[in-house]
Amino acid sequence: GAGVSQSPSNKVTEKGKDVELRCDPISGHTALYWYRQSLGQGLEFLIYFQGNSAPDKSGLPSDRFSAERTGGSVSTLTIQRTQQEDSAVYLCASSFLTGAGQETQYFGPGTRLLVL
Amino acid sequence: AQKITQTQPGMFVQEKEAVTLDCTYDTSDPSYGLFWYKQPSSGEMIFLIYQGSYDQQNATEGRYSLNFQKARKSANLVISASQLGDSAMYFCAMKLFSGGYNKLIFGAGTRLAVHP
Secondary structure, X not given: OOOOEEEOOEEEEOOOOOXXXXXXXXXXXXXXXXXXXXXXXXXXXXXXXXXXXXXXXOOOOOOOEEEEEHHHOOEEEEEOOOOHHHOEEEEEEEEOOOOOOOOOOEEOOOEEEEEO | OOEEEOOOOEEEEEOOOOEEEOOEEEOOXXXXXXXXXXXXXXXXXXXXXXXXXXXXXXXXXXXXEEEEEHHHOEEEEEEOOOOHHHOEEEEEEEEEOOOOOOOOXXXXXXXXXEEO
């Protein structure tokens, strides 16, 4: 079946502009995650959605970052007034929570954001 | 604090040889899962293998096996019979199953180069 998809694959923007990044999770997956990967680094958790529960926003680096998930499916990560340090790859992952322990997160190809 | 440490920034291996990628973790939580992901140059994170903290046996998936030493808090990935296509970044990650943690905690990664 189809995996996690993200768009755009690449985004170049000017400092101070707003950007929106989109994630389409695997159909039927209840949990959705956003991570950020700076050049040569591991992944940094940003935000988590699970069903109708309030999202876990504990990883968002500033109030310029926000995300929403409509209808329990597609998610949009918005970065307002972008800064050069926001340049990174933004990865989305989804999973199906069984409550039985292992919950494998499946990742999309990422959006490479460059802020000039 | 929860932490994943990968001490090998880069590793080289000859094709068809086995290689071990190191991962140590730090948590006081008794219930957790450990994951390995592969990230080729295309950027997508590919799930390889999972080990639960209560699993009695080391996980295996094809050419991948996980050398889980709970007392030493290590979860090394062993790749047998290396192939050129194994050249990629490899990330170790941990997920806690209590305390409301919803994220994967990633190490900094190890870049593996397989030589013909």
